[in-house]
Amino acid sequence: MSDPAVRTVDLVKQYEGGRIHALNGVSVDVARGEFFCIMGPSGSGKSTFLHLVGALDRPTSGEVWLNGRSLSSERDLDTVRAWEVGFIFQLHNLLPALTSAENVEIPMVVSKLRRRERRRRAEELLESVGLSHRRDAVAAKLSGGERQRVAIARALANSPGLILADEPTGDVDSKTGEQIMETLLAVRRQVAATLIVVTHNPRVARDADRVMEMLDGRLRSSGQL
Amino acid sequence: MLILKNLLRRKVRSALSLMGIAIGIGAIVSFNALGQGFRHALDAHMRETGAQLLIINKTVQDPAFSRVLKEEQDFVRSLPAVKNVSVGTFSIAAPRGLKVKTFMPALLVYGRTPGDPLLEKFRANIRGRLIEGEDEIMLGTVAAENLKLEPGETLELFRRTFRVVGVYESSISFERIGAILCNVVLQKELQMGDAASIVFVYLKDTAAWERVKQTVESAYPNLAAIRSEEFTLFYDQFEYIDWYVWIISLVSLMIGGLGVLNTMLMNVSERTREIGTLRAVGWSRGRVLGLILSEGTMLSIAGGLAGLGVGWAAAEGFIRSAPRDFFATRYSPELFAVAMIVALVLGLVGALYPAWQASRLSPIEALKYE
Ligand SMILES: Nc1ncnc2c1ncn2[C@@H]1O[C@H](COP(=O)(O)OP(=O)(O)O)[C@@H](O)[C@H]1O
Numbered sequence: 001m002s003d004p005a006v007r008t009v010d011l012v013k014q015y016e017g018g019r020i021h022a023l024n025g026v027s028v029d030v031a032r033g034e035f036f037c038i039m040g041p042s043g044s045g046k047s048t049f050l051h052l053v054g055a056l057d058r059p060t061s062g063e064v065w066l067n068g069r070s071l072s073s074e075r076d077l078d079t080v081r082a083w084e085v086g087f088i089f090q091l092h093n094l095l096p097a098l099t100s101a102e103n104v105e106i107p108m109v110v111s112k113l114r115r116r117e118r119r120r121r122a123e124e125l126l127e128s129v130g131l132s133h134r135r136d137a138v139a140a141k142l143s144g145g146e147r148q149r150v151a152i153a154r155a156l157a158n159s160p161g162l163i164l165a166d167e168p169t170g171d172v173d174s175k176t177g178e179q180i181m182e183t184l185l186a187v188r189r190q191v192a193a194t195l196i197v198v199t200h201n202p203r204v205a206r207d208a209d210r211v212m213e214m215l216d217g218r219l220r221s222s223g224q225l
Numbered sequence: 226m227l228i229l230k231n232l233l234r235r236k237v238r239s240a241l242s243l244m245g246i247a248i249g250i251g252a253i254v255s256f257n258a259l260g261q262g263f264r265h266a267l268d269a270h271m272r273e274t275g276a277q278l279l280i281i282n283k284t285v286q287d288p289a290f291s292r293v294l295k296e297e298q299d300f301v302r303s304l305p306a307v308k309n310v311s312v313g314t315f316s317i318a319a320p321r322g323l324k325v326k327t328f329m330p331a332l333l334v335y336g337r338t339p340g341d342p343l344l345e346k347f348r349a350n351i352r353g354r355l356i357e358g359e360d361e362i363m364l365g366t367v368a369a370e371n372l373k374l375e376p377g378e379t380l381e382l383f384r385r386t387f388r389v390v391g392v393y394e395s396s397i398s399f400e401r402i403g404a405i406l407c408n409v410v411l412q413k414e415l416q417m418g419d420a421a422s423i424v425f426v427y428l429k430d431t432a433a434w435e436r437v438k439q440t441v442e443s444a445y446p447n448l449a450a451i452r453s454e455e456f457t458l459f460y461d462q463f464e465y466i467d468w469y470v471w472i473i474s475l476v477s478l479m480i481g482g483l484g485v486l487n488t489m490l491m492n493v494s495e496r497t498r499e500i501g502t503l504r505a506v507g508w509s510r511g512r513v514l515g516l517i518l519s520e521g522t523m524l525s526i527a528g529g530l531a532g533l534g535v536g537w538a539a540a541e542g543f544i545r546s547a548p549r550d551f552f553a554t555r556y557s558p559e560l561f562a563v564a565m566i567v568a569l570v571l572g573l574v575g576a577l578y579p580a581w582q583a584s585r586l587s588p589i590e591a592l593k594y595e
Pocket residue numbers: 015016020021022040041042043044045046047048049214589593
C-alpha cells in the first residue's frame with residue numbers, strides 16, 4: 001500500500017519525429033489522496049504530461065506507474081482509461097446531442113451495469129455536482145459552468161482513484177470557475193480520490209496540497225508556495 | 226440511444242442517404258414483383274389448361290415461334306399413356322395492324338379447334354357464342370373493352386376481316402387480353418402448314434408424365450415436353466429479364482451504398498472530437514467501430530423498410546397506370562427478406578470504412594482538434 005497513486009520516471013515525450021520536445025524527463029510521485037497542482041506557461045508541456053498520466057497517449061521514453069503498475073506493460077490502455085482515471089478537459093467535451101444524464105452514463109457503457117442502474121448512478125452523480133434539475137437537458141443547451149460540472153460527474157462515473165483536470169476553469173469566467181472548483185473539491189473529498197489539476201489560477205493553487213511548475217518540459221517546485 | 230440521436234441530429238443528411246437506400250431497395254422490390262407477377266400469370270394460364278405436359282419446339286426462343294409438326298402431334302397422340310391432346314397455335318398481333326385506335330400494347334391471338342375442350346370451356350361464360358368458322362373471332366372481355374368491340378362487329382386482323390361472334394370471360398389475365406380464332410386461320414396466315422405452336426397433352430395416368438416426356442424427347446430431339454407448372458422455368462428469356470432487373474437494381478443499390486458511405490464519412494469526420502472523447506473515457510476501438518456500424522445499420526434498416534414501401538407503391542402505381550391485365554405483381558416473403566438483407570449488407574458495407582476510420586482515431590487527436 002505504500003505505492004504512490006502516480007509515479008513518473010524520466011518521462012519524455014517528443015512530437016513530429018523528435019522535432020518538438022514537449023516533455024524532457026519528468027520524474028514525480030503523487031501520493032494517494034493528494035491534491036496536486038501544476039502551473040506553468042502555455043506550451044510548457046502540462047497537457048502532454050496529463051495525457052501520459054491519464055493513459056491517453058504513450059511516452060517516447062520513460063514510464064508512468066499507476067498504483068505500482070507500469071502503463072508501458074499494459075497492452076490495452078482503454079481499460080485503464082475506463083476504470084482508473086477520470087479526465088476533465090479544458091473544453092468539457094460533452095456529446096452535445098445527449099442529455100446530461102446520458103453523458104454521465106457514457107463511461108458506464110463499458111461496465112456490466114444494467115441500463116437502469118447506470119441511469120440511477122448518473123442521477124446520483126449529477127445530484128452530487130448540484131445538477132439534478134438539469135439531468136434531462138441536452139448538453140448543447142447547458143451553460144459553460146453546467147457543462148463542466150456534468151464533465152466532473154462523468155469523470156467520476158466508474159469511481160476512478162485518480163482524477164485529472166486540464167485547466168477545468170480555463171474557459172469560463174472567474175466566478176463560474178470558482179463554483180466549478182468548489183464542486184470538484186467537494187466531490188473529491190467524498191470519494192477520496194487523488195487529484196491532479198493543471199491551472200493558471202493562483203486561487204486554485206492555494207487549495208492544493210502541493211504545487212509544481214512546468215517549464216520547457218520539466219517539472220520543478222513552485223516558489224510561490 | 227446514442228446511435229439514434231446522432232442520426233436524428235443530422236436529419237437532412239440521414240434522410241438523403243435513407244432515400245438513396247430506399248430507392249435502390251424500391252427498384253429491387255418493384256421490378257421483381259412485376260417479373261414475378263408476369264411469371265405467375267403465365268404459369269396460371271398454363272396450369273389452367275389442365276394438361277400435364279406441354280410440347281413445344283425448343284429450338285426457338287419464344288413460344289410464338291414454336292412449331293410442332295403434324296407428324297410429331299400424331300406421334301404424341303398415338304402414345305398409349307396419352308388420353309388426348311389439344312393443339313394450339315399462338316401469335317402476338319401488333320395493335321398498329323388492327324386499324325383500331327387502342328392503347329393496348331399487343332393482342333395475344335390464340336388458335337383453337339372448334340369442339341376442343343380448350344375452346345368449349347368458354348361456353349358457359351360468353352356473350353354471343355363460340356367460334357365455328359374461319360372468319361369468326363372471339364375476344365376476351367378486356368380485349369373487347371380495349372378495342373371497343375361488341376359481338377356482331379368486325380375486326381381486321383392479318384389482312385382479313387373477322388366477325389366478332391363472342392366476348393368471353395376468363396379468370397386468366399392472358400386470356401382476358403387475348404382473342405381466339407380457329408387454328409387453321411393462324412396456320413394459314415402464319416404459313417405454319419399444319420404445325421402447332423404448342424401441344425397440350427392429357428394423360429390417362431398423371432404419374433406417367435416422366436415416361437411420356439422421355440419418349441417424346443428421344444424420338445424428336447427438337448421438341449421439349451414440359452410439365453405445365455414448369456413452363457416459365459423452361460424459357461430462359463425470363464432469366465434475362467431477371468438479370469436485367471438485377472443489374473438495374475444493383476446500379477441503384479450502388480448509389481444507395483455510396484450515400485451511406487458519404488453520410489457516415491461526413492458524420493465521422495464531423496464527430497472526430499466526440500469519438501475521441503468516447504475513446505478518452507474508456508471506449509475501446511471495437512466499441513467505437515460497433516457504434517458507427519450500428520448507425521449505418523440503423524440507417525439501412527430504415528432505408529430498407531422505406532424501400533419496401535417505395536417498391537410496392539411504384540409497382541402498384543405502374544400497374545394502375547398500365548393497360549389492364551398486361552402486368553401483374555406478386556410479392557413473396559422471400560422478396561421482402563432478400564430486399565432487407567441487401568439493405569442491411571449495404572449499410573454495413575457503406576459504414577465499414579468510416580467505422581474503421583473512426584476506430585483508428587486516438588483520444589489525443591480528438592482533444593487537440595479545435
Ligand atoms: N499532438 C501534438 N503534435 C505536435 N506537437 C504537439 C502536440 N501536442 C502538443 N504539442 C506541442 O508540445 C508542446 C507542449 O504542449 P502542451 O503539453 O499542450 O502544453 P501546455 O498544455 O502546457 O500548454 C507545445 O509546443 C505543443 O505545441
